[in-house]
Amino acid sequence: MSDSDLVVALKAGWDIEARKIAYLPVGAGGYHWTVDGRWFLTVTADESGPLERALRTARALRRDAGLSFVVAAEPGHGGSPLWSLPSGPNLSVFPLVDGEAGSFGPHPADRDRVVDMLVALHRATPVVAAAAPPSDLRPPGGDFLRAAPTGDRWAAGPYAAAAQDLLATHAAKIEGWLARLADLAAGFGPARVVTHGEPHPGNILRTASGPRLIDWDTVRLAPPERDLWLLTGDPFAPGLDAGDAALARYADATGHRVSPAALAFYQLRWTLADVAAYARDLSRPHGPGGDAEDALGYLRGHLEG
CATH class of the missing domain: 3.30.200.20 (Phosphorylase Kinase; domain 1)
Structure with a gap:
């Protein structure tokens, strides 16, 4: 190109x-x-x-x-x-747009403003519900992750074999995650709103006229918790707190009772999606260093952490 x-x-x-x-x-x-x-x-x-x-x-x-x-x-x-x-x-x-984006991870002190944006977004559901694509609650990459350890030996690049070995070593952990995700999905309530999907600080652009939300390719109709889990004090800590101050602000504004099980679902789904994405990348042709080396490190971090 x-x-x-x-x-x-x-x-x-x-x-x-x-x-x-x-x-x-x-x-x-x-x-x-x-x-x-x-x-x-x-x-x-x-x-x-x-x-x-x-x-x-x-x-x-x-x-x-x-x-x-x-x-x-x-x-x-x-x-x-x-x-x-x-x-x-x-x-x-x-x-x-002239502005400065944040860094991926927990939100800094501006969580209230992000909550208010999400309240407005979710309330807009009736306007766009017919156009928005639905979310998929199935475990991401489940079939690929199950088959990878026993399939043909990966040899598409310098990190392929190491990635496949990681999946084999941690096959029981991955299977447990997949089963847990399916159990959590079975308990979802009927609430569906238009969600951004990734409202982390890296997608919040701070401008002179206020915060803007970027990267809308992940828009889906989904339970509100698809957005809300990323607003907790530490989205990647074990056992997300459904009573977190930001979530309480959202509940007060919308009347939606935040589901701990739905928060746990989306936190775990993020991890599994990362594992599947990094593994797929490393099963395909790649060279040394760069993104491929980073992908192996992130894959190891998820599975060995």
């Missing part, structure tokens, strides 16, 4: 005449550029159907529900927020 591919796609999809394109080595799960100090581009290989629905939902949240904190993708010709590049991935275009 070259800059010229992006220039052609911007003109064809959005009628944008790009003059200066700069690559940004930031984020995860996609590739990013700025254009002329005005646009922020994202290229991702995610499945286009759910991705387009999620980005259209974010656009509706901003346009129809009036949520000004939503940084939504720009619609192109025909109204679609996506344009397929010749090499296969999808391009989306966002306004370039």
